[in-house]
Amino acid sequence: MENSHIVILEKLVKRFPMGVRKFTALDGIDLSFGKGEFAGFVGPSGSGKTTLLNIIGSLDTPSEGKAVVLGHSISALTHKDAANLRNKHLGFIFQTYNLFPVYTVYENVEFPLLLLKIPADERKKMVLEAIEWVGLIDKIKSKPAQLSGGESQRVAIARAMVKKPEIVLADEPTANLDAQNSHHILQTMENLNKDLKTTFLFATHDEKVIKYLKRKITLFDGKVAKDKLKEQ
Amino acid sequence: MLGFKLAYRNLIGAGLRTWLNVIVLSFSFVVIIWHKGLLEGWNQQARKDMIAWQIGGGVYWHENYDPYDPFTLQDSHGKITSQIQNEIAQDKLTPILIEQAIIYPDGRMQSVLMKGIDPRQTILELPSTRLYSDIEEVPVMIGSRMAKNNRLEVGDFVTVRWRDANGVFDAAEAKIVKIFKSNVPAIDNGQIWIPIERLWTMTKLNNEATILIVNRDYVKANTFNGWNFKDHDFLLAEMDQIIHQKSVGGSILYVILLFLAMLAIFDTQVLSIFRRQKEIGTHLALGMTRGQVIKLFTIEGAMHSVLAAIVAAIYGIPLLSIQAIRGFSIPIATDDYGLASAERIFPNYSAALVIGTILIVLITATIVSYLPTRKIAKMKPTEALKGKIQ
Numbered sequence: 001m002e003n004s005h006i007v008i009l010e011k012l013v014k015r016f017p018m019g020v021r022k023f024t025a026l027d028g029i030d031l032s033f034g035k036g037e038f039a040g041f042v043g044p045s046g047s048g049k050t051t052l053l054n055i056i057g058s059l060d061t062p063s064e065g066k067a068v069v070l071g072h073s074i075s076a077l078t079h080k081d082a083a084n085l086r087n088k089h090l091g092f093i094f095q096t097y098n099l100f101p102v103y104t105v106y107e108n109v110e111f112p113l114l115l116l117k118i119p120a121d122e123r124k125k126m127v128l129e130a131i132e133w134v135g136l137i138d139k140i141k142s143k144p145a146q147l148s149g150g151e152s153q154r155v156a157i158a159r160a161m162v163k164k165p166e167i168v169l170a171d172e173p174t175a176n177l178d179a180q181n182s183h184h185i186l187q188t189m190e191n192l193n194k195d196l197k198t199t200f201l202f203a204t205h206d207e208k209v210i211k212y213l214k215r216k217i218t219l220f221d222g223k224v225a226k227d228k229l230k231e232q
Numbered sequence: 233m234l235g236f237k238l239a240y241r242n243l244i245g246a247g248l249r250t251w252l253n254v255i256v257l258s259f260s261f262v263v264i265i266w267h268k269g270l271l272e273g274w275n276q277q278a279r280k281d282m283i284a285w286q287i288g289g290g291v292y293w294h295e296n297y298d299p300y301d302p303f304t305l306q307d308s309h310g311k312i313t314s315q316i317q318n319e320i321a322q323d324k325l326t327p328i329l330i331e332q333a334i335i336y337p338d339g340r341m342q343s344v345l346m347k348g349i350d351p352r353q354t355i356l357e358l359p360s361t362r363l364y365s366d367i368e369e370v371p372v373m374i375g376s377r378m379a380k381n382n383r384l385e386v387g388d389f390v391t392v393r394w395r396d397a398n399g400v401f402d403a404a405e406a407k408i409v410k411i412f413k414s415n416v417p418a419i420d421n422g423q424i425w426i427p428i429e430r431l432w433t434m435t436k437l438n439n440e441a442t443i444l445i446v447n448r449d450y451v452k453a454n455t456f457n458g459w460n461f462k463d464h465d466f467l468l469a470e471m472d473q474i475i476h477q478k479s480v481g482g483s484i485l486y487v488i489l490l491f492l493a494m495l496a497i498f499d500t501q502v503l504s505i506f507r508r509q510k511e512i513g514t515h516l517a518l519g520m521t522r523g524q525v526i527k528l529f530t531i532e533g534a535m536h537s538v539l540a541a542i543v544a545a546i547y548g549i550p551l552l553s554i555q556a557i558r559g560f561s562i563p564i565a566t567d568d569y570g571l572a573s574a575e576r577i578f579p580n581y582s583a584a585l586v587i588g589t590i591l592i593v594l595i596t597a598t599i600v601s602y603l604p605t606r607k608i609a610k611m612k613p614t615e616a617l618k619g620k621i622q
Contacts, residue, residue, distance in 0.1 A: 026594075057517065059517060060515070079521060080521050083524075084519070086516075086517060086572050088519070092518065094514075094516045094517075098513070098517075098617070100242075102245020114234055114237070115234070115519050116519075117234070159518075
């Protein structure tokens with residue numbers, strides 16, 4: 001059973017120093033995710049959603065417990081190994097898009113492939129394919145400042161998806177978008193999940209996102225309050 | 233290679249911010265190269281002029297001769313032996329006899345060095361042939377500075393008083409037959425040039441000389457008893473020192489310029505790291521290591537100097553080339569430095585100077601760019617992603 005899971009979290013604890021005391025953001029999380037899941041962590045602010053996503057994304061390490069992502073124990077990874085894991089297998093989508101402001105749409109999407117040292121011809125093909133997925137082929141030479149919020153987030157999705165990672169981690173991806181754009185974005189991600197079998201993990205409290213989730217994990221005070229699969 | 237590619241994209245993408253730094257830095261390039269080239273050109277021109285007008289291929293000093301002590305002049309002369317005479321006949325040497333004298337231009341009294349030179353000599357550029365004269369007065373050639381200071385013109389008469397070998401004072405009327413223009417103050421100020429044979433007669437120092445100037449093309453210097461040979465290294469040492477001092481003084485100017493340019497880069501880097509924390513976080517999230525991000529930001533800063541070199545080349549090459557061809561006008565007052573100086577200096581921009589300057593600026597810019605980036609190594613990716621100041 002364990003072998004089919006690409007993310008395994010066992011008795012996961014994360015504490016942050018707060019003055020002389022420590023704040024417990026995650027308190028004994030036990031979860032696992034299989035390939036191709038479309039799941040999300042929901043809950044109020046401070047419930048530990050982003051912290052959990054950061055640990056799965058190897059951007060942070062647990063204080064206690066185990067977090068194994070694609071066979072790599074996050075606690076045991078060096079900075080370099082963690083970067084390597086993110087580079088090859090993980091994609092990130094952020095609430096504020098985090099596009100490089102001086103790059104064009106093409107260059108933003110191309111960035112992860114440059115890090116992977118993909119040859120130029122193949123890279124071009126992959127970038128154009130990813131931009132096509134999100135329907136922004138006409139904006140290829142635009143810079144982020146020339147894009148709307150929805151378009152920017154679609155570029156971020158293309159950037160996260162261009163290398164066809166095993167897992168995409170999306171932190172509040174629709175928080176800055178209107179309803180129409182949110183649905184468009186979520187449909188895009190849902191299609192990519194179906195077509196490429198990419199695992200999507202969300203951190204959100206947006207009802208629009210929650211409606212799309214196939215598995216909803218409710219966090220409260222750093223604990224899993226509910227773990228519910230969507231009825232088909 | 234990736235670092236260079238991304239750094240180039242970032243720099244070009246940053247637009248005006250990049251170009252402002254690049255333009256300031258390009259000024260440093262051009263000013264440093266221009267100033268160094270000017271000094272180098274001046275140095276070369278001064279050396280060339282001193283060799284042509286004053287020291288030839290080297291100088292034999294009479295063993296008692298000390299140019300810094302005029303009181304020794306009375307005893308610092310020796311016989312031109314047959315061996316020396318033989319060399320003079322072959323145009324390998326030319327003798328100069330130096331005596332103290334006083335002239336009375338326009339009723340004023342002026343101490344001078346009276347130098348006897350062979351009018352037939354061709355070793356020095358001095359127009360000594362103009363001293364051929366059948367006039368009764370002593371034919372005198374002076375430099376333009378001497379003429380200006382004493383308000384003398386060609387055709388003017390002036391009384392000259394001197395002491396002969398027996399210590400007896402004598403005087404004669406002299407006529408200015410030539411005023412020459414030379415870039416070398418050391419053969420001009422406070423000096424009068426007369427035919428050496430006339431000076432021998434006047435001073436009763438027949439066939440004697442104080443110094444022997446060696447022909448430039450005459451490489452091997454013989455040894456003459458009672459004479460000490462002084463080569464270029466010795467004779468030009470003082471000038472080299474003055475040029476060196478001027479170079480150090482000038483360095484302050486370009487150190488300030490370089491400092492300002494580096495301050496701009498440092499400031500940009502600090503600001504970049506402060507303002508681009510989210511971008512740094514994104515780089516880390518997308519799979520760059522901290523080392524790669526540090527490298528990227530360092531290359532980005534250092535690339536300012538590469539772009540600056542290109543920009544400097546665009547406007548600097550035509551500007552400096554025009555100046556190298558047309559020369560740089562030096563004010564007359566520069567003579568006061570005591571350094572041979574032409575009215576126009578032609579800067580000399582060597583490949584070593586250009587490459588050396590580029591390397592200095594590039595290395596300095598790289599160090600300055602690297603220093604602020606060390607902060608990145610301490611950044612937490614999760615905090616950086618939020619753009620939180622760390």
